[in-house]
Amino acid sequence: MYQVLRPAHHQAVTIRSQRYHLRQWGTPTPDRAPLLLVHGWMDVSASWQFVLDAMAQDRFVVAPDWRGFGQTRPLHLTQARHPTDYGEADHYLFADYLADLDVLVDHVNTELGRPADAPIDLVGHSMGGNVAMMYGGIRPQRVRRLVNLEGFGMPATRPAQAPGRYAKWMDELKALHRGDLALKAYDDLHGVAQRLMKTNRRLPLARALWLAEHWAARNADGRWEVLGDPAHKVTSALLYRLDEVLEVFARIAAPVLAVEASDDSLAQWFTRGEYTLAEYHERLGYVPDCRTAVVADAGHMLHHDQPAAVARLIEDFLA
Numbered sequence: 001m002y003q004v005l006r007p008a009h010h011q012a013v014t015i016r017s018q019r020y021h022l023r024q025w026g027t028p029t030p031d032r033a034p035l036l037l038v039h040g041w042m043d044v045s046a047s048w049q050f051v052l053d054a055m056a057q058d059r060f061v062v063a064p065d066w067r068g069f070g071q072t073r074p075l076h077l078t079q080a081r082h083p084t085d086y087g088e089a090d091h092y093l094f095a096d097y098l099a100d101l102d103v104l105v106d107h108v109n110t111e112l113g114r115p116a117d118a119p120i121d122l123v124g125h126s127m128g129g130n131v132a133m134m135y136g137g138i139r140p141q142r143v144r145r146l147v148n149l150e151g152f153g154m155p156a157t158r159p160a161q162a163p164g165r166y167a168k169w170m171d172e173l174k175a176l177h178r179g180d181l182a183l184k185a186y187d188d189l190h191g192v193a194q195r196l197m198k199t200n201r202r203l204p205l206a207r208a209l210w211l212a213e214h215w216a217a218r219n220a221d222g223r224w225e226v227l228g229d230p231a232h233k234v235t236s237a238l239l240y241r242l243d244e245v246l247e248v249f250a251r252i253a254a255p256v257l258a259v260e261a262s263d264d265s266l267a268q269w270f271t272r273g274e275y276t277l278a279e280y281h282e283r284l285g286y287v288p289d290c291r292t293a294v295v296a297d298a299g300h301m302l303h304h305d306q307p308a309a310v311a312r313l314i315e316d317f318l319a
Contacts, residue, residue: 002210021071040126046214050307083217137248155275
């Protein structure tokens with residue numbers, strides 16, 4: 001089993017309609033910007049542990065479980081029947097992550113004795129990277145430095161796609177309530193670890209077993225189930241508006257480091273060329289102060305594959 005070098009402290013805080021679970025590391029220092037780490041889709045805050053263990057400096061770090069993931073629950077489910085009970089939501093809106101993050105920044109700053117709107121350092125992976133980039137342009141005064149790990153956004157859409165998108169959304173809501181979108185359950189932790197290693201061929205068994213204990217929990221039937229609400233699998237009813245995204249990017253005031261893995265994730269996901277790495281780089285051109293980096297011998301979960309390299313990039317950039 002992987003041996004943790006820097007154990008996390010845990011805190012539960014009320015953020016909007018949710019009881020948010022936070023992991024915290026390091027010594028609180030009011031005179032230094034706190035570092036917030038936000039995870040990706042179907043992931044949890046524990047996913048950052050390997051990077052924290054590889055960091056050279058002691059600094060105050062906070063990582064939340066997003067709503068509908070990990071140990072974050074609606075307020076009325078504080079005493080949930082079982083760890084995989086996320087309540088009655090049947091879909092999630094991207095804008096809610098932005099609003100949750102805004103309140104979280106207030107909370108972290110206030111806890112440190114800083115002004116609520118004081119700037120923080122922000123790192124996001126995948127979906128969390130997309131949230132971080134949008135937040136950086138919507139609340140530019142609140143972000144000091146921003147690191148985006150493989151948060152590519154989505155392919156551009158056209159208005160003509162809207163009728164079909166709404167229809168797909170409604171069809172998937174029905175499928176969810178029929179139970180057709182349920183997450184797969186596993187007999188034991190080794191099954192969960194093998195699932196993690198299947199989609200990440202570089203993940204060592206020791207890290208996979210440690211992560212499995214935090215990425216999944218026993219459900220009502222006693223089997224191990226991923227700590228994520230199946231409602232996250234429902235496609236958004238709203239189209240991804242690239243024109244709006246680029247307007248937000250143009251308003252990012254913080255220096256940005258966009259990090260990608262040596263494996264081309266976009267080519268793996270969009271096999272017909274719907275969205276390419278070249279297009280992503282074009283979008284980054286709208287960010288006023290943006291530099292890029294590549295982590296060698298890594299895939300999309302680059303913070304698992306090469307935590308030391310990712311930690312070094314983050315620390316050097318934030319310095």
